[in-house]
Amino acid sequence: AQSVAQPEDQVNVAEGNPLTVKCTYSVSGNPYLFWYVQYPNRGLQFLLKYITGDNLVKGSYGFEAEFNKSQTSFHLKKPSALVSDSALYFCAGTALSGYALNFGKGTSLLVTP
Amino acid sequence: EAQVTQNPRYLITVTGKKLTVTCSQNMNHEYMSWYRQDPGLGLRQIYYSMNVEVTDKGDVPEGYKVSRKEKRNFPLILESPSPNQTSLYFCASSLYQAGGYNEQFFGPGTRLTVL
Numbered sequence: 001a002q003s004v005a006q007p008e009d010q011v012n013v014a015e016g017n018p019l020t021v022k023c024t025y026s027v028s029g030n031p032y033l034f035w036y037v038q039y040p041n042r043g044l045q046f047l048l049k050y051i052t053g054d055n056l057v058k059g060s061y062g063f064e065a066e067f068n069k070s071q072t073s074f075h076l077k078k079p080s081a082l083v084s085d086s087a088l089y090f091c092a093g094t095a096l097s098g099y100a101l102n103f104g105k106g107t108s109l110l111v112t113p
Numbered sequence: 114e115a116q117v118t119q120n121p122r123y124l125i126t127v128t129g130k131k132l133t134v135t136c137s138q139n140m141n142h143e144y145m146s147w148y149r150q151d152p153g154l155g156l157r158q159i160y161y162s163m164n165v166e167v168t169d170k171g172d173v174p175e176g177y178k179v180s181r182k183e184k185r186n187f188p189l190i191l192e193s194p195s196p197n198q199t200s201l202y203f204c205a206s207s208l209y210q211a212g213g214y215n216e217q218f219f220g221p222g223t224r225l226t227v228l
Contacts, residue, residue, distance in 0.1 A: 006155075032214045043117075043203055043219035044156075051214070090155060094214060100171055101146070101217070105155035 002027040004093045006104035013081045013111055021076040021107045023091030031093050033074040035065055038088040038106075047089075050074060061085070081111045115140045117220035119204050125226045126194055134189045134223050136204030143209040145187040146171070146217065147179065149200040156203065162187055163209060194227040201225075 003026045013019045025031055032051055036044040048059025055067045065076045074091060091104040117138045126132055138145065146161040148171075158171030162181040176198055178190040187206075191198060201224050205217040 034216060036219075043221050044205075044217075045219070046216035049216055092156075100158055100161060100169075102158070102172075103148070103156040105153060 002031075002093065002095055002102055004033075004091050004102050004104040006089075006091055006107045008107050009105075010108045010110065013109070015083050015111050015113050016080055019078050019081040019085070019109065019111070021089050021091075021109060023074045023076065023104060025072050025074060025091075025093045027093055027095045029095045031095060033065075033067065034092040034101075035059065035063070035074075035076050036090045036092060036103075037061075038090065040087075044090060047076070083111050083113055085109060086111045115218070117204055117206055117218050119202075119220040119223050121223060122221065123224050125228065127228050128195055129193050132191050132194060132225075134191075134202060134204075134225070136187045136189065136220060137185050138187075138204075138206040138218070139185065140206060140208075140218065141184065142206035142218070143184070144215075144217075145181065145204065145206045147177070147187070147189045148203045148205065149173065149198075150203060150222075151200050159189070159202075194225075196227050199225060199227045 005024045034049045035047040038044045048057050050057050050067045058064045088106045090106050094101045120135045143164045147159040148156040150156050157173045160179040162168045204220040207217040208215045
């Protein structure tokens with residue numbers, strides 16, 4: 001069985017500080033991993049994905065994520081948070097041979113001025 | 114404009130009254146999927162479709178039906194809705210390439226309340 005976990009329900013960070021939103025995965029074989037963001041009353045928007053290759057993946061809005069196979073993690077990062085980054089963030093994953101995408105429960109990010 | 118559309122956006126109904134939520138995409142995507150979003154549970158996949166006439170169950174398929182007769186449409190059918198199906202529903206689509214997997218484009222959501 002494959003699964004994705006986001007251990008933090010909420011992350012609070014001050015504007016201008018670096019942010020990290022954590023994600024761990026349990027996927028048999030090589031994983032495809034994604035980050036999505038959901039703003040209030042909106043659908044999910046794609047941020048970035050890891051398929052193969054470089055462990056550091058760059059995405060939209062200045063976000064990046066680091067794939068760590070030994071720790072089975074795919075944490076989302078941004079060097080300097082903005083108030084407008086406040087939203088609900090979802091990590092998602094699937095196995096190379098699979099088609100069903102599993103989402104984490106989401107992490108609410110609050111960036112305060 | 115490339116998009117996934119869902120209708121209706123909001124629906125209040127009563128237990129047992131059959132309903133259909135439509136989903137349509139204009140990007141010629143092979144893959145389409147339905148999710149439900151519940152507080153504290155994140156998104157859970159209901160059904161997905163790899164292409165026309167090819168569908169499969171996700172994590173929570175009970176009480177739902179889907180069909181994929183045309184590439185652009187993927188309706189979600191609740192034959193006999195129950196209150197535990199009150200949720201926010203999202204349709205999504207993506208390109209599917211053999212050996213690959215692409216980001217999904219999400220619709221705006223349908224908020225369903227079953228009384």
